[in-house]
Each structure stands twice: as structure tokens, then as C-alpha cells.
Amino acid sequence: MISAIAIDDESYALEVIKAHASRVPFLELKATFTDAVQGLEYLKTESVQLVFLDINMPDISGMDLAALLPKETLVIFTTAYSDYAVKGFELDALDYLLKPFNLSRFLKACQKAQEWIDLQPKNEPAFLFVKTGEGQERVDFSELLYCEATGNYVTFQLPTQKILSRMTLSETEKLLPSYFIRTHRSFLANKNQITKAERHQLHLGGFRVPISSSYLDSVLEKIK
Numbered sequence: 001m002i003s004a005i006a007i008d009d010e011s012y013a014l015e016v017i018k019a020h021a022s023r024v025p026f027l028e029l030k031a032t033f034t035d036a037v038q039g040l041e042y043l044k045t046e047s048v049q050l051v052f053l054d055i056n057m058p059d060i061s062g063m064d065l066a067a068l069l070p071k072e073t074l075v076i077f078t079t080a081y082s083d084y085a086v087k088g089f090e091l092d093a094l095d096y097l098l099k100p101f102n103l104s105r106f107l108k109a110c111q112k113a114q115e116w117i118d119l120q121p122k123n124e125p126a127f128l129f130v131k132t133g134e135g136q137e138r139v140d141f142s143e144l145l146y147c148e149a150t151g152n153y154v155t156f157q158l159p160t161q162k163i164l165s166r167m168t169l170s171e172t173e174k175l176l177p178s179y180f181i182r183t184h185r186s187f188l189a190n191k192n193q194i195t196k197a198e199r200h201q202l203h204l205g206g207f208r209v210p211i212s213s214s215y216l217d218s219v220l221e222k223i224k
Helices: 011-021 036-045 062-066 082-090 103-119 169-175 216-222
Strands: 002-007 027-033 050-054 074-079 095-098 127-132 135-140 146-150 153-157 162-166 180-184 187-190 201-204 207-210
Touching: 002 011, 002 036, 002 103, 011 027, 011 103, 027 036, 036 062, 050 062, 062 074, 074 103, 095 103, 127 162, 146 169, 169 187, 180 207, 180 216, 187 201, 187 207
Parallel strands: 002 027, 002 050, 050 074, 074 095
Antiparallel strands: 127 135, 146 153, 146 187, 153 162, 180 187, 201 207
16 A cells, blocks of 8 residues: 655645545555645655656645655655646656646556565564563574464474564564565475475475475465
């Protein structure tokens, strides 16, 4: 889901963006502003991935406001003046919507934003501290082979030790990087540690993790 806001001094233009945004399932339009300064103030406390930004506004132009945004924020300019297009792209704008734009053109711009976001490297955690009977122990994900659930406990299997913690496998899955894959209702395996894949099990060095029939297709797809 892409988080976004829209800034345009014309209320009607914002209504058009709202209507189009409601038709895009992967876009969340969190707020709209007719005042550019208010929009900038909002962004000081709220983080969004994308800003739909009108260029020709009073007080501060969209061009000037774009230069004040966080570097990672994507900008799609919206304007009725095609003369601004070249300058807009010089500011590394993702796209340029010339008013009046229809849903199809709006969707194309949103898809471009989604593709850009998908290409960016994900900042995933490198380790986790888990509670044990003696306190908390650090688990480095690069060394973690797999997780196995038994009742209300999860075993974190490392090459030379096991760490047992009271938690569910679903809770554990939410804390792990994306390269840990569910192979069974009771197992999560580190894709980067797989040394051999068979129809019913994965080999991770000297360890084996089962693959249940309900997860087989998903596992095969993820380890291609």
C-alpha cells in the first residue's frame, strides 16, 4: 500500500484526485491540502511515500515545495500548464499529470510509483532478542536455520544451539525478514540456508525441515 497526500490550491482538483485514488486499491490517500504550507507542516510529523503536487500555487510554488521534501519522497506533479513538464522532470519528479487527467492516466502514474517502490532495497532487521527462562538471547538471522513451533513455544535452531522461547509461530513470522518462508504449519525456514530441496523436505546443512502439501507450491515458487 502506497501512502500519499495531495496538495493543490483548487478544491475541485483535490476532489478529482480523491475520486481517482478511491479506485486504486494499492493507494492510501491520507490527507489533502489546499494550503501548501499546511501540507509541508503535515509532512514534518507524518511520513508518506508519495505526494501529488500542483505546481502553480500562491505563496509557494510546487517546484519550490518539492525541493523541501525528504529526498526519498516521490513526487507526481499535477498542473494545467504543459510548459512546466521539462522543469518538473529536472527535479526528479516521478511523473507529470496534465489537467484534466482521467482515471486511466492517474492509475498509470500510481503504478509507476508502485514499481519504483518495489525496486528499492528493503531495510530488514539483522537480529532479534528473544525471551528465554534466563533472560533474553540474541538471534542473528543470518545464522538462524529454522524455527519450529511446539505448542506455545518456538525453537530457534542455530548451527550449534537451540533457543526456546514462549511465543507462537505466527508471532515469530511477523518478526523475521522476508527470506524466512513457511514450509509447514509448525516450521519456518531460512531460504538463504537451504542446501537441497526435495518434494517433502528441505535440507539446511545437516538439518531437515518438512514441507507439507498445503505449502509445497508456495515453497517451490519462493526458492526458484
